[in-house]
Amino acid sequence: MKRDIVVYPDKRLKLVSKEVVSFNDGLHMLLDDMFETMISKNGVGLAAIQIGVPLRVLIINIPLKDKEKGEDQPKENTLEIVNPIFLERLGSTKFEEGCLSVPGIYEYVERFQFIKVVYQDRFGQAQEITDDDFLAIALQHEIDHLEGRVFVEKFSILKRKKFEKEWKNRKS
Ligand code: CO
Numbered sequence: 001m002k003r004d005i006v007v008y009p010d011k012r013l014k015l016v017s018k019e020v021v022s023f024n025d026g027l028h029m030l031l032d033d034m035f036e037t038m039i040s041k042n043g044v045g046l047a048a049i050q051i052g053v054p055l056r057v058l059i060i061n062i063p064l065k066d067k068e069k070g071e072d073q074p075k076e077n078t079l080e081i082v083n084p085i086f087l088e089r090l091g092s093t094k095f096e097e098g099c100l101s102v103p104g105i106y107e108y109v110e111r112f113q114f115i116k117v118v119y120q121d122r123f124g125q126a127q128e129i130t131d132d133d134f135l136a137i138a139l140q141h142e143i144d145h146l147e148g149r150v151f152v153e154k155f156s157i158l159k160r161k162k163f164e165k166e167w168k169n170r171k172s
Helices: 025-040 134-146 157-171
Strands: 045-047 057-060 079-090 093-097 107-111 114-120 126-131
Touching: 025 045, 025 057, 045 134, 057 134, 079 126, 079 134, 093 134, 107 134, 114 134, 126 134
Parallel strands: none
Antiparallel strands: 045 057, 057 079, 079 114, 093 107, 114 126
């Protein structure tokens, strides 16, 4: 089922999400709902808190190239990541990011270049990812959501001021 996206500056986006302990139907339903919601908004990543659920769960689905729109993000291509922990973070890079909770805003922010993450899949099995490309960026963005952080917090002071002003005007 498609769920509503929690939009900035909703206070729920500041919550530190809790560890998942039950890898049951409830979790699987949450993951399936997150997928439907993300795809309906053409997103590439979504954390559970973005649909109002403060659990350490996120999904990432990087679109395949050379495919018709709508068919380029098959569900089997979705990474389902529960209770992620960084083992390594190295280097730095800048990438233009966006966020379904801050729709229409795209900005370059600084991230680590290389990451190694351990996590559990929907069945509680331990998994590991190492990456130094777009997946590394997406993971850092989504894991920030689990810590109650939104990417606008990484803007420079001037860009942040400009953004907050524009965001307020847009909403009123
Ligand atoms: Co986001």
